[in-house]
Amino acid sequence: MERLHLVPYPEKVKLTGGYCQPGAKITTCEKELQKKEAYVIKITEDEIRIEGDKAGIFYANCTLKQLRMQFKDVMPCMEIDDAPRFAYRGFMLDSSRHFLPKDDVKKIIDIISLFKINKLHWHLIDDQGFRVEISAYPKLTEVGAKRGRSHFGLVDEYKNNSGYFTKEDIREIVTYAKEHMIDIIPEIEIPGHESAMLAAYPEIGCQNEPVSVVTTGGIFDNLICAGKEESFTFVTHILDELAELFPYEMIHIGGDEACKRKWRRCPDCQKKIKELGLLDENALQQWFVIKVQEYLKKKGKKVIVWNDSLRGEKLPTDFVVQMWMGDKELITDFVKRGGKIIQSSTESFYLDYPYAMWDVHKILDYEICPEYLENENAIIGVECPLWTERVSDLDRVFYLILPRLPAMAECGWTVKGARNAADFDDRYLTIDSYLKSDGICGAPETYWNISEELAEKDMEEHRRAMYTPENTAEFEKQEKMMEEERAIYGDERY
Ligand code: ACM
Ligand code: ZN
DSSP: OOOOOOSSOOSEEEEEEEEEOTTOEEEEEEOOOSSTTOEEEEEOSSEEEEEESHHHHHHHHHHHHHHHHHHTTOEEEEEEEEOOSOSEEEEEEETTTSOOOHHHHHHHHHHHHHTTOOEEEEEOEETTEEOBOOTTOTHHHHTTTOOOSBOSSSSOBOTTOSOOBOHHHHHHHHHHHHHTTOEEEEEOOOSSSOHHHHHHOGGGBGGGOOOOOOOSOSOOOOOBOTTOHHHHHHHHHHHHHHHHHSOSSEEEOOOOSOOOHHHHHOHHHHHHHHHHTOSSHHHHHHHHHHHHHHHHHTTTOEEEEEGGGGSSSOOOTTSEEEEOSSOHHHHHHHHHTTOEEEEOOTTTOOTTSOTTTSOHHHHHHOOSSOGGGOOGGGEEEEEEEEOOTTOOSHHHHHHHHTTHHHHHHHHHHSOGGGOOGGGHHHHHHHHHHHHHHTTOOOOOGGGTTOOHHHHHHHHHHHHHHHOOHHHHHHHHHHHHHHHHHHHHHOOSOO
């Protein structure tokens, strides 16, 4: 049988003979099937019948949309019985490093939902921009959402450096995402990556030091001061507003790359460590993060953190940990204790990396459950982050995510036995030409299974874009700062 040009490929497909007439009636029956988000499509000569829960019906329509790309009006009769492998299939958009406006976010939702992605992890706050209106603290956007000339890469640039989403924008996007069966998971970084926040409110940083919104990439030592009571209150006020804006179960509180240099020199942070009898600054981070989680639990929220937050004492297993890099032993221990994780390894799923590093086939071949985790049940799903230091417009977003995100979606949706990576390119080509006719262009086919020669060229371009005299000097400065910290404190990374 010729495989259908569907991505992600369904669990069960049976061609039943004959063709469905154009204009055949469509019958929809909303009902619970055995698995959540599952659906059944039965195409006969005169009827297209769809069954499933609300999400399942939406996914059945995504499948039908793709079938029409392949067959136009006359589809073969068939039965499709489909359900996802993982409940969490995510895409992360970084709106801090570059700010793409509301309508661009909606276009991204259109595209990712076509591949049955059901979570949009929205990275709204980072050193380079605070992107959501918070009524209690207007300076967060008046000051924190503005950035002038930036140099993340090859050229100085001004494009999409400033801006933020008003509450009205957010509500509109939330409604739009709901229509596409996507939950939005907002992320507020705690305690690091706070330069934009502290530029607006330095009083919640250590020793009220003045801070600017950052205009380069890297890791900075601008953390919320965990030693001050006001910091916690400040954070909870932001969380109150985020919880109201995003009516979903999950919320992300960051926790990655929190460079503790200022904490080590801050009388308030040091006093807090002594007072609580904590071992070190990692333990202080955990103490603060757990306090925030306790607050959010009362609002019925499940809290996600990056794997860096495992450092310190044992992180309670009612957190969800997003694994991206390092901390293998801590992740193993967390999983052994019953903790759940999201797989977002930099080794395959980071879409800001060039195709030379992770092409489509590498993603399709990636083992989502590494051997050391032993048990796939520990993984609630997969997510591709798109960090946007060098992504300043929508065309670049689509170039980087298509078709790598659909490849991840296939890993996250299609059960292992039903997957066949070998014909992915054939299947995706049909979708690719449909999207192109709509002006949405992914990477050319030559990049999907990239040759050594092209990879070399792609890597060279990446290096040129990434390492320029200006930001190399910045990276060197940061590395030196961390070296000095390690020499004094022996901390593993920060
Ligand atoms: C990360 O990439 N800093 C989570
Ligand atoms: Zn402090």
